[in-house]
Amino acid sequence: MIDVTHPGTFHGLPVHTLPLSEASGAGALPATGTVAWRLDCMADELEFEEAWRRFLSTVDPGQVRALLIGPWWDEDYVPFTPVVEAIASDAHRFPALRAVFLGDVDSEECQISWLEMCDITPVLEALPSLEELAVRGCGYMEPEEHLRLRPVRHEALTTLRVESGGLPAHFVRAVGASDLPALEHLELWFGVSWYGGDATVPDLAPVLSGAGLPSLRHLGLQNSEIQDEIAAAVASAPVVARLDSLALSLGTLGDAGAQALVEGQPLTHLSALDLRHHYVSAPLVSRIRDLCEQAGVRVDLDEAEDRGTGDDEARYVAVSE
Known part of the structure; x- marks a missing residue:
């Protein structure tokens, strides 16, 4: 929180x-x-x-x-x-x-x-x-x-x-x-x-x-308990091609959403990608970080949560009550 x-x-x-x-x-x-x-x-x-x-x-x-x-x-x-x-x-x-x-x-x-x-x-x-x-x-x-x-x-x-x-x-x-x-x-x-x-x-x-x-130029769809579903939709969304920065942070993003971003449309045109407060596993974190660094995209993968990587019920958003 x-x-x-x-x-x-x-x-x-x-x-x-x-x-x-x-x-x-x-x-x-x-x-x-x-x-x-x-x-x-x-x-x-x-x-x-x-x-x-x-x-x-x-x-x-x-x-x-x-x-x-x-x-x-x-x-x-x-x-x-x-x-x-x-x-x-x-x-x-x-x-x-x-x-x-x-x-x-x-x-x-x-x-x-x-x-x-x-x-x-x-x-x-x-x-x-x-x-x-x-x-x-x-x-x-x-x-x-x-x-x-x-x-x-x-x-x-x-x-x-x-x-x-x-x-x-x-x-x-x-x-x-x-x-x-x-x-x-x-x-x-x-x-x-x-x-x-x-x-x-x-x-x-x-x-x-x-x-x-x-x-x-900036789209933030954040603090969501359906962050994986949002990430999957963003991965093919027409609006993304003209963005300079994208934030899918503060929510319950896990491997399903992260994988969709990796396999979806290129994000290499972005200057910044904010994914902080997430439930993404270490291998996918490394993959995203490497892809972003190679393209010169500033990526925020801080606040990795230990709980619930494979259990949606154990995940929580950063701001609720």
């Missing part, structure tokens, strides 16, 4: 958590456009609506380039919908906003699979100039709090990263049905069925075809 942590930088900017309460003492703040602004209601014991109001009155929203939403609850957990509604309704006040991280919450604040999300489509619709969207969570207990997306066309988005311990199949299908002509980096963490991760390889078909993703 790995810990889910806060990023130190986001969209190329250092992250700065805005002091929201009088007790925290704001002091001198950095120039608005030089940092990625992070809101943390838990730290300042404020309800989100009040935290958002203070944010808008403290920082010039017209110069905000990147925004991270940390814990959006002060004491008792609350739904995420008001956060999406606030960002969407005030989007006109953020002409320079290019990156948003929904759910920058670490493992100490809340486990990833307990982070209840909602329909995040309004954020994309309200911010047509958004270039990077990161999402953390899923919400597997109540259907109305599931992470959801409606198929959209967004001409500016270049990076979409979704970290989840249980990514719903309908979300994966919505990504594949979206028209994202500028998207260069797509990263999906599938998680496990116990936490609502019910996506299958057929759900990935539009992504693997690459039809709606003409600019894609």
Whole structure:
């Protein structure tokens, strides 16, 4: 297992958590456009609506380039919908906003699979100039709090990263049905069925075809308990030929998936192949490493797991609960 942590930088900017309460003492703040602004209601014991109001009155929203939403609850957990509604309704006040991280919450604040999300489509619709969207969570207990997306066309988005311990199949299908002509980096963490991760390889078909993703250069299909099946599909996927990097890490990749990659279409055009946290046997690890080194491909085969190389039931993904 790995810990889910806060990023130190986001969209190329250092992250700065805005002091929201009088007790925290704001002091001198950095120039608005030089940092990625992070809101943390838990730290300042404020309800989100009040935290958002203070944010808008403290920082010039017209110069905000990147925004991270940390814990959006002060004491008792609350739904995420008001956060999406606030960002969407005030989007006109953020002409320079290019990156948003929904759910920058670490493992100490809340486990990833307990982070209840909602329909995040309004954020994309309200911010047509958004270039990077990161999402953390899923919400597997109540259907109305599931992470959801409606198929959209967004001409500016270049990076979409979704970290989840249980990514719903309908979300994966919505990504594949979206028209994202500028998207260069797509990263999906599938998680496990116990936490609502019910996506299958057929759900990935539009992504693997690459039809709606003409600019894609990095594809991450990660943290999956069906990592072997995904690897087998990737081995013949049309989208792979135009990728610069590929990540099938954090999941339960074993010999079946690794063998499919070795015997499938060439991966020698890649600059990087990420397979860390895997269950591949030593001989196949050596073979993959040799093939990559001969072609000049940087390969990450770290975090080899000892358990379950031949037993799917004993394998686990890196991030679930």
